[in-house]
Amino acid sequence: MGANLTKSLQKVNEEKTEKKKICCVCLDTKKLRDECIVKLGEKKCKKYIEDHKKCLRKEGFDVQ
Numbered sequence: 001m002g003a004n005l006t007k008s009l010q011k012v013n014e015e016k017t018e019k020k021k022i023c024c025v026c027l028d029t030k031k032l033r034d035e036c037i038v039k040l041g042e043k044k045c046k047k048y049i050e051d052h053k054k055c056l057r058k059e060g061f062d063v064q
Helices: 002-016 027-040 042-058
Strands: none
Touching: 027 042
């Protein structure tokens, strides 16, 4: 009985610590970045690109 409880607790902990998907975080900065790039091109949107990267890093992603 103790082994089953331990397995159940491990499963719950794994579900709580599931990795976030990069596509599903920082949606506000992603939208601003994408709109700027579409309208003005990548060269004129460096601030929005960097803001989005900063947000992703805060969420635990390793972006360059």
